Amino acid sequence: MVDLAARIDQVPLAYVDVETTGLSPQGGDRVCEVAILRCQGGQVLDAMQQLINPQRPMGAGAYAVHGISDDMLRDAPTFDAVMNDVLELFAGAVVVGHNTPFDLGFLAAELALLHVPMPSLVALDTLRLARRNVASPRYSLGVLAATLGVEVDGRAHRAMVDVLTTRAVLQRLVEGLWPAGVRTVQEYVAAQGGPISLERRRPVVDVPPLILDALRRHRPLLLRYRSERGEVTERIVEPLGVSDRGGYASLIAHCHLRDAQRSFRLDRIIAMDVVEAFE
Numbered sequence: 001m002v003d004l005a006a007r008i009d010q011v012p013l014a015y016v017d018v019e020t021t022g023l024s025p026q027g028g029d030r031v032c033e034v035a036i037l038r039c040q041g042g043q044v045l046d047a048m049q050q051l052i053n054p055q056r057p058m059g060a061g062a063y064a065v066h067g068i069s070d071d072m073l074r075d076a077p078t079f080d081a082v083m084n085d086v087l088e089l090f091a092g093a094v095v096v097g098h099n100t101p102f103d104l105g106f107l108a109a110e111l112a113l114l115h116v117p118m119p120s121l122v123a124l125d126t127l128r129l130a131r132r133n134v135a136s137p138r139y140s141l142g143v144l145a146a147t148l149g150v151e152v153d154g155r156a157h158r159a160m161v162d163v164l165t166t167r168a169v170l171q172r173l174v175e176g177l178w179p180a181g182v183r184t185v186q187e188y189v190a191a192q193g194g195p196i197s198l199e200r201r202r203p204v205v206d207v208p209p210l211i212l213d214a215l216r217r218h219r220p221l222l223l224r225y226r227s228e229r230g231e232v233t234e235r236i237v238e239p240l241g242v243s244d245r246g247g248y249a250s251l252i253a254h255c256h257l258r259d260a261q262r263s264f265r266l267d268r269i270i271a272m273d274v275v276e277a278f279e
Helices: 060-066 083-090 100-113 126-133 141-147 159-180 185-191 209-217
Strands: 013-020 031-040 043-051 094-097 122-125 221-226 232-243 250-255 260-265 269-274
Touching: 013 060, 013 083, 013 100, 013 159, 031 060, 031 083, 031 100, 031 159, 043 083, 043 159, 060 232, 060 250, 083 100, 094 100, 094 159, 100 122, 122 126, 122 185, 126 141, 126 159, 126 185, 141 159, 209 221, 209 232, 209 269, 232 260
Parallel strands: 013 094, 094 122
Antiparallel strands: 013 031, 031 043, 221 232, 221 269, 232 250, 250 260
16 A cells, blocks of 8 residues: 655656557557566665567557567567566556556556456656646657656557656656655645546547548548647648657657658647648
């Protein structure tokens, strides 16, 4: 049990990140990598990082985000082989992640497949904490880290790199909130807007039918898109998938205008249409 009245620096913190084959455990997507770092008082107590054989093909959109291929996972263990390690690292700790409901939702789904209930957890979400307490142009882990002066060491969207970044981000958030008297676990739960409930998380991103059609038929899309600065452009993109990293649903696609992979927030797409013929 976590003592909610204890100071945040006096309890174990289990930083977690998972990479997955897609966005929806209800739709059959699975965990393909998990990393957990258990710390207390600034000291690392234990850690794990493991690729997981998801027993299903990798989604194109997920691969575009984290770069984990089917070949990399072929000889990896299945989740049942690491389940006890995950539960032991969580035991008695405050679980910390960036968009924590995403990670815990997938872990709960993996446990359910093994007929094991998800333990009752106290969880903190650096995404929610930052949105309520820090001014940042965006709140994806990479942008937030840059805003707070945290250097990302390694490829983003690999599990242990994101765990280490999340740990450094929480340290910066604590440095900002501590002088205001936010010190106990309960006070940090309140600072993020209350306890995290997995039941309140919408499990599946509502992907527009045109994007689903383009993905199914491998057709390009013509997008009319408004950038963060309000600039409106038209571009042809080849959809790879949809991601909700950073708390926003985004189309991952190869952009012909930039000749590079880009992400496009769905709420900034003004109009789109499937391109039936494109050279």
